[in-house]
Structures are given as structure tokens and as C-alpha cells.
Amino acid sequence: MIKIRFSLIFIFVLNLSFSQSVRINEVSASNSIFLDEDGDTPDWIELYNYGSEEISLNNWSLTDIFDDNNPWTFPDITIDADEYLLIWASDKDRSGITYARTLINEGDSFRYEIPNENTDLNWMSTDFDDDEWSIGNSGFGYADGDDNTYIAAGTLAVFLRKSFTIEDVSEINSLVLDVDYDDGFVAYINGIEIARANINGTPPLHNTTTQIDHEAQMYSGGNPDRFLIENYENILINGENIFSIQVHNISNNSSDMTIIPFLSAIYENETSEGVAPPDILGFQSQSFMHTDFKLSSSGETVFLNDPLGNLVDSITFGALPSNISYGVSFENGVYVAYQDPTPGEENESYEYSGVLGVPVTFSHDGGNITGPINLEIFGDGNEDMITYTTDFTEPDENSNIYTGPIAIDETTIVRAKAFKENYISLHSNSRNYFFNIDSEHPIIHLVTDEYNLFDYNYGIYAYGPEDYGGYPFFGANFWEDWERPVHISYYVDNTLEFSANAGIKIAGAYSRGWDQKSFALFARGEYGVGEFQYPFFDNLNYDSFESLVLRNSGNDWMRTNMRDAAITSLMEGSHIDYQTFKTVSSYINKAYWGLYNLREKVSENMIASKHDVNPNDVTMLEFDGEVVDGDNTEYLQLRSYIQQNDLSNDENYNHVINQIDINNFMEYNIAQIYMDNRDYPGNNVKYWKVPGGKWRWVLYDTDFGFAGQWWSDWDQNYAYFFDTLDFVLSGNQTTWANPQWATLFMRKLVQNIGFRNMFINRYADEMNTRYLPTNVTSHFIDIYENMYDEMENHIERWNESEPWVSEESVYQFVDNMNNFAANRQPEAKYHILNQFDLDSYHEVVLFNETPQLGYIYLNNNLTIQEDEWSGDYFEDVPITLKAIPESGSEFSHWSGDVNSTESEIEVNVTENFEIQAHFINSSGLNLVINEINYKSSDNFDTGDWVELYNPNQDDIDISGWVLKDSNDSNEFIFPSGTSIGGDDYLVIVRNADDFNEFYPEITSFVGEFDFGLSASGDAVRLFNSDLILHDEVYYESTSPWPPLSNGDGYTLELIDPSYDNSLPSSWSNINFHGSPDAINSATASINEEDLFFTRVYPNPFIETLYILLELEISEFVTIDIFDLKGSLINNIYSGRMNSGMQRINKNLEKLNTGIYILKINTASGISHTEKIIKY
Secondary structure, three states, rough: OOOOOOOOOOOOOOOOOOOEEEEEEEEOOOOOOOOOOOOOOEEEEEEEEEEOOEEEOOOEEOOOOOOOOOEOOOOOOOOOOEEEEEEEEEEEOOOOOOEEEEEOOOOEEEEOOOOOOOOOOOOOOEEEOOOEEEEEEOOOEEEOOOOEOOOOOOEHHHHHHEEEOOHHHHHHHEEEEEEEOOOOOEEEOEEEEEEEEOOOOOEEEEHHHHHHHOOOOOOHHHOOOEOOOOOOOOOOOEEEEEEEEEEEEOOOOOOOOEEEOOOOOOOOOOOOEEEOOHHOOOOOOOOOEOOOOOOOOOEEEEEOOOOOOOEEEEEEEEOOOOOOOEEOOOOOOOOEEEEEOOOOOOOOEEEEEEEOOOOOOOOOOOOEEEEEEEEOEEEOOOOEEEEOOOOOOOOOOOEEOOOOOOOOOOOOOEEEEOOOOOOOEEEOOOEEEEEEEOOOEEEEEEOOHHHHHHHOOOOOOOOOOOOOOOOOOOOHHHHOOOOEEHHHHEEEEEEEEEEEEEEEEEOOOOOHHHOOOEEOOOOOOOOHHOOOEOOOOOOOOEEEEEEEEEEOOOOHOOOOOOHHHHHHHHHOOOOOOOOOOEEEEEEEEOEEEEEEEEEEEHHHHHHHHHOOOHHHHHHEEEEEEEEEEOOHHHHHOOOOEEEHHHOOOOHHHHHHOOOHHHHHHHHHHHHHHHHHOOOOOOOOEEEOOOOOEEEEEEEEOOOOOOOOOOOOOHHHHHHHHHOHHHHHHHHOOOOOOOOOOHHHHHHHHOOOHHHHHHHHHHHHHHHHHHOHHHHHHHHHHHHHHHHHHHHHHHHHHHHOOOOOOOHHHHHHHHHHHHHHHHHHEEEEHHHHHHHOOOOOOOEEEEEEEOOOOOEEEEEEEEOOOEEEEEEEEOOOOEEEEEEEEEEEEEEEEEEEOEEEEOEEEEEOOOOOOEEEEEEEEOOOOEEOOOOOOEOOOOEEOOOOOEEEEEEEOOOOOOOOOOOEEEOOOOEEEEEOOEEEEEOOEEEEEEEEOOOOOOOOOOEEEOOOOOOOOOOOEEEEEEEEOOOEEEEEEEOOOOOOOOOHHOOOOEEEEOOOOOOOOOOHEEEOOOOOOOOOOOOOOOOOOOOOOOOOOEEEOOOEEEEEEEHHHEEOOOEEEEEEOOOOOEEEEEEEEEEEEEOOEEEEEEEEOOOOOOOEEEEEEOOOOOOOEEEEHHH
């Protein structure tokens, strides 16, 4: 029996003003096919003039809000009779009329050269004489039938040049390069690189080969790749310009080669420069218009209004899946769905009545089943039939028709899909039913038509017709950048936790040559989901992924099977960005496929998730400035500055480190050097930034690290001797992996004594903590033991191609890693002594008998909370020691080899050194964030301001303290001489004039801070001069926070300074217009009974939190940690406690840094909340 459910239907509304003949003809709310001039794929709206006369659209408007007082309006543009007009619904808000012209087109005449070792490296410059070069028309290449100028088969590279003329660069709004290529290219204008794909080298030499195969697209009906040229106004010149491009092959055995470039400019005004763009580029001849809103893929209404605001037309659509459009029928004028959208053109494709958008469901989720089952399949009730397959193929109308329960008594893959006459049937669903499988790991099942993977010509896993033999089998299908559909099912403890349709590609570089290949999995709207929403990784605070990688352990495959995952996960808690991992067991269709490392994919989306930034703002580069996403202009300027300036000069050095996250840079390079990764620094290098941010490096593909060069017996056993520090700093290129461009930043930075000392101390810090042999070996063994139970099955699965592999050989490779870890430290210390001409290193011992009262901050990096701690540091490289008291404590003095009352001291370690920090209890209280004005009323606009309160009797000097909102880059530094009197207030204002206008009597304020406090929720954070967090309030503008603070004349006022200001209930709207520089005069109170004694320490804490709790009676107690938004983060305790004093300790090392709420509840109704700070 088929269960009846609501189906996806289209709702339409047609409201035409019959005095007009313009209608909304077609809309797409989830486009991934059609490109705008920026290379993006935004939503779009198409208008059509079905009348016999042209109509001016000047001041007409489009909006998705019925009574919009500020809609997006058209420029002075007309739509001719029987004309279609495309408007991008992108939220980019562009309404100017512009004109596209193609300056370089397919078939244009170029000068070209087959380069050799004698070719001038500056061949792309404007003053290069190309008169001796050959002349030919683009495209250039061989095979595929797309070549106007034939190049001999087996050619590795072709260099091309062509001039074009720009009369006035200021007339250009944007510059776009479209390239159809096989296999890689670099393009230049006037000698400046503007785009590249799939090729390394700056510039690539004549014999450089590409990273992987890349197939040309146009000859098979596809589109060229698009690149938006940044900073074009500084590249183009008035008059003659030179466009140059070099195309490279993957090898001289490659079966084809193609290069067809198009260069187009978007002009402010009509021009005769260039030609009308060819249709394949998808440019309209004029008016690249973008609305100030996007369309909702879940459905909404779009309104077209005339200049007087009268409704001309509207269209209401329901949920629109990816690349399905909704529009007016070409045949009869009713609304229909299109599977082949036609933006800017007549709707002539096949018309559907609607979409079946909800996949079928199954009565059993699959996984490991222990006995026969009868499987039922359910549609949503709107389908005519459901079909299914059991041979892994995608079901269609001709597959098995589902009529009733399917008997499953053996391992079976079921794929099913719903159909209805004249409806678009979008997505199938799949389930996996296995008998007698088991794993201690999560199991990932991949289901796809075997044709997609293994077909000789089409399969992405196959060798194919162009493989020319020998590892890594260049030319094979698996070197192509092909994507195929797949269904993913993810089981944990035999429970289906996640499933989705997705795209799958072969991933990796040379490891593609192994029999077990890595996969990249992509969430895309065309498959049904734009993100994988599931917490695959326990140690991440986000659970949304646009892509994932099933990594075969790269070059380490069938050795340790864990090397990169084990090494990069050592970086937890560092300043380094890296991919987290989880070991998973895998199946493809019915076949066991062994163990994989499930990883995040290094991309702008991974960075955005880790750093809470917009992925569209992320610039990511690789190698020597090659663009992955964004623009390399800032990097190239920084590289040039470093090359040309003496960084021993502090002014020059500061210019550089203002653009580099120096903690990330040091720890990234230290990690690579310590592990002896000789695939570094010239390979597997990616780095990123956002506007206004600093460059940060990503650690990935460390398969050569920790004795990873398994083909060398010496490296397996003695790699810990290798001086990787000199490999980077010598300036002599000894292998392909340490070219001068790759070592430039490190070589120049260490010329500065300040950086040199900081780098050496950070290296010592890392060796004294993260890289202690016991830490490293226990970490490696934990990961190995986690894989051990399934290693036998994994080896058996792949033993045919690797018969020498055994459990013993795998353990031997792991043991080699541990051997390296056990012996690397003394060698690394010797390398430092030798490289920097230092005499010796000595042991530093730090004592602290009262760690609950404070801790030692070493080198502005390590937080030392132990009673006794030791580590080695180097002569003539001073270390810094800073004593940090806990809240309610104060620093007294240092004793030992140095006696001092200064909280921060510098020590040059010339011999073994011992020192003790002394802390004492203090009666002093913290400053309190006491009042916040984040949105004034319109008639009493004082600007944003914050009030601090000093609950102590004595003045507190806050010179150099810092006030921030939720964005770390927004900060106000308190001027020298700023203090707050005992039992007094201080107001910090954004605009002094605005504040003075309404509070002329208040003089005790400082400012101005140059950032605003958000009316939709924000943070106010107070740091002392050492950037130690002192107080913090995360507020919201909606309940349970007092709502009248959001523009209604009130401020957020703390009811009493002793209340926990992280709790919404501690705040109120008390005084109209607030009470700056005065008591808040609250009469309200918090309903909280403190009927038991509790103490939480240390607070702030680094790793372990201790709770002392004294109960009058024995009762049930729960202790929980919540974030500031009220979400439960961790349950510390839940159970019955005896009366009297109880002590609970909880290791919270993996808890992210921040402020949390600790809440204690008893069965008798007594509760206690307290703010805790995790460093």
C-alpha cells in the first residue's frame, strides 16, 4: 500500500495590467548553470514584451515584497516588441546600463611559438619582439576537432600573443576571461598574470606539465571556464595592450590539447571596440542588471510595478529545485516547469506540469541486517508509480514497478524513484541491505551505476583508452576532472545517521595511481542538497559541509594508512588550519572498499566554517600565488616587498607582519620542519585571507612527514637526523621541493632579530609541549589501535595489488613514525644551534605552588598551570615569563634564580634556570560591563555607548585595556592615563558630539570607538592590556533579553553589578534613556536561591575545571555547561550526591575557547549559575 502524502505543486498568480504588454516570463530560484559577468550563477528573472511596440522600463521596479517602499528600479532602458530581457536576482544591486564587447574571440589571429629551453622567460612582456613567431587562428591544439591551428601531437606547451586596443580604460566596468583548455594554462595582460588553471610555476617553464588532466568543454557542447579579472584598471593601459597565454599538456603522451581564449570587457557606454560576444559566452549585448534581492528556492512572489507603483505583473511559485525554471507556456500561456531553462530566450523547451521533488522513503533504513525483511517503499501520494532497481543503476520509467513489499534475503542495493505523467521526477533514493557485515568504525556506503565508475571510456575509476602505462598512469580516466552522481549513506553503530545524493570525483595527485583511490564528495543543488548537514567530526563546532574527502592516506597508502591524519591532528589547539578526520569503513555498491580517512576538503568553505567568515570573502592561493579563489594582487605585492626590502629593519619587518598571521606562519613552518616533510615548502602549500585580514597557511598532505619517505631505507630509519631547517633557510635549491620562491618568506624574516628570537622560542615551546616524544607516540598509537581491528580486512581487500603488505608491515611503518618521534628532539635542537650560531640550550624549571590562584604565561604563548613544569630553551634568545592571577587573586612576586615583583620578566637562559611564581588571594573584584546602549531612539540619538562599573574601593588604571564587539578586528584601546574610581563608572562612546548633545553634564567618558554595536545581537568584550579577557556580554535584541533597548528609548541596564551579566535575566529596561555614569536604580531581583556553598576554580581555566559543592542533604544533582545562547554544550555530572562537601573535576581540554554558563540544579529546586571562561 502506498502512503498518501502532500506533493510539491506549483501555485501561480497572474495579475496583468492590460495597458502594458510586459510580463514576468520565467524565473529560476536555484541556478547552477548560467553565468553572470562575474562568473557566478545567481537566480534570475526573465521579462518578455509580448506587444507590438517597444516599452520604456525607466523607473519600473522588481521586488519580492508586496508593499516595498524602496524596490529595485530599472535604469532608462527599453524592451522591444517580442524581446526577452534577463535580470539577475543576485542581491548585487546593479542597475546601470552596460555593454559587453569581446576583445579576443575564437578564430582571432595570434602569434604563437612551440617553446624550448631557449625561449625568453619574458616572452609575455609588452616589449618582447614576436615577429619571428608563427601566425595562426585560435583554437590551437590537436585532436577533438576543435582546432583552427593544428599543433603536432605530443606537444607539451604552446605560447601565444595577441594585441588589442582600449581607447579609455576608465570606460570599462569589468573584464572577463573565458578559456576552453586542455590541460592547463596561464594568461597575462601586459606581462601581468591574470588567470591560471591546473599548472604550477611562476612562470611555468617550456617543459612544465599540468597537475591532472583537464578536458576541453566546447567541442562536446559545454562552456569555457570563466575568470573575473581583478584589478584590471591597473593592468590595462590606454592604447595597445598585449594578451598572452601559455597552454600546457599533462604529458607528451597526451591524446589531445586545446586552447581557445575569449577576453571580454563590460563598458559603461556603447563602443565599437571588439565585437559582439559570441552566444557561447552567454552575455547580453547590453544591461547586466542585478536586483537587490535573491529568490527563495522554497518559493515566493515576484512583483513587477510601473513607475507609479501600479502592479503590472506578478508570479508566485512554489519550491524550485536546482536548475528548474518556472514560466509561461510557449503554447498556451499557462505556468509550467522547465527542465531546460532558457533565460533571455523564448520558452521552447519541453513543458512540465510540475515537479515531484520529494524522494521516496523506505520502511527499513538498511545497514547490517540479521534476517530477511519485507521492504516497503513510500511516495508522497502524488505519484503515478514508483520504480526501483537492484543492479545499482538509476531507476527510470522502464525499471521494475513497485507493487508491494520486496523480499530482501541477501545483500541487496535498492534504488527507487517516483514518477508522474508530465511531471519532472528529480531524485532517486537508495538503501543498502547487507548481511553479516560489521565494523567498529562508521560505515560509508557509496551507491552509483557501475558505468559511472568502471566503464572503460566513461568511468572515473577506470584506466580508459588514454592510459599510457606506468605509475601513476597519466592519461587514465582517473586523472580527468570528471564528476559523476552517487548516493551516500553513513551508518554509525548500524544506525543510518545521514544520506544524500551527491557528486563524486577522484581526488589526490600521484595517489590516484593506487588501486584504492581517494574520492571527493560534493553537495550540490542539482543532486538535491547544497550542503551535507551532519556532525561527522566530534571535535568541530560546525556540522555543515559543502564537500568531503574520502582519503586513501595518499602516498602513505598501505603503509601506516593514517600518516597525514595522525600528523595534522597533532595540531589541535594550535594556530594552524588543518583538516580534521575520522576513520571510516567503506563499501561501493555491494563491494567492501576498505578503510578511508574521512576528511574535510581544503576550500574556502572549510575556512569560512572554521573562522566564521563569508566564503565569498575568502581569497585562497596555492604555490607561488596561483589563484584558487579570489585575487592574488595583495600577495604578489607582499612577495615583491619582501624580495626588495631588508627585513632586519624593524619598519620593513612590521610592514610584513601586519599582513601575515605570525603565529600561524611560525607554527606552520615549525610543524613542517620538525616532521621533516621534504614535500615542503614547494608543494602542497595553500594560504588564505579575507579583506582586512592577514595571510594564514593550511597544513595538509603531510605524507612525507615523520619518516614518510618509505622508498628510502635511510629515511625510514634515520630521517630524524635530516636538517630540514637548513633545507628551508640555506637559500640553495637542493631538490624540486625547496625552490627559492618557496623559502623566500622564511629566509627574509629570520634576518630580523625579533622574529628570529620569536621563531626559536616558539620552536622550543612546541618541542616542550606538542612534540614531546611521549605525547606524539601515544597519539600515533591511539590512532593506529583505533584502526587495528579492521586492518586485516583492509589488507585482504587490497592484497592482490600489494601482496607484500601485512599487519606486521603496517605496524612497522607506524613504529618508524614513533622511532622518528622518539629521536627527533635532540637533532632538531642541534639544527637550531647550528643554523643560528647559538652556544647551547638549558633546562628551565617553573614552579607554582598555588595554580588555583594563577598561572605562568610563557613567551606569550604557553599557559603553564602545573605545580612544576620544565622545558629546554636557548642561550641568547631571551624568554618572557608573565604571572597571570586568576579572578579573585593577585600576583605577589617571583623567587628563585630571579627575584622580582614585576609580573612580567625577561630572562636570558645562560644556564639551567629555576623560578617560582607566588600568588595570593585578593579581595579585589572585576570591572563590570554595567550598561549597553546599542540602538538609540530616533529622537534621543546619543550614538552607541557602553558603561563600565568599578565595584572596588580603589581606583583601577585601565590604560591600554581594549574594548571589542564580536569582531576581533573592531577594537577601542583605552588611552594612557585612563582610570575608573572606586565605586564609580566610566562611559565609552562611539560619537562624543552625539553623546554630549544629550548628556552635557557627563564628563567622565572616553572615546570614540569606530565600530557600531549591532541591533540584531552582538557582544561587548573587555580585555586588559595583556589581552586577557576580563568581562564579556553577548546580548540579543529579542526575548529573553529586554526588548525595549532596540530603538524604544531604553538601554540594557544590569539590575545589580553583582549579578551574572551573561544571563538575560540579569538585565532590564529600567530608566528611560538609560542611566550613564550613574547607578541603575533597579528594584527588580533575580529569583535564585543560594542555599548551598559552591566554588568553581580555576576560573578562567585551561583544561580541567574543579567544582566544590556542599549540600545540606543528599539529593540528585545535575551540572551542565551552556553557551551564551542557552544551548547545552556538556553535561558534567548527573546523579545523586551525598550531603557535605563534594568535589567534581572535569577535563574540558577540547572545549573551544570562550565564555560559558555553568548551571547547577538540585532535585529540591535549588539552582546556581556562574559564568566560566575557557582559555
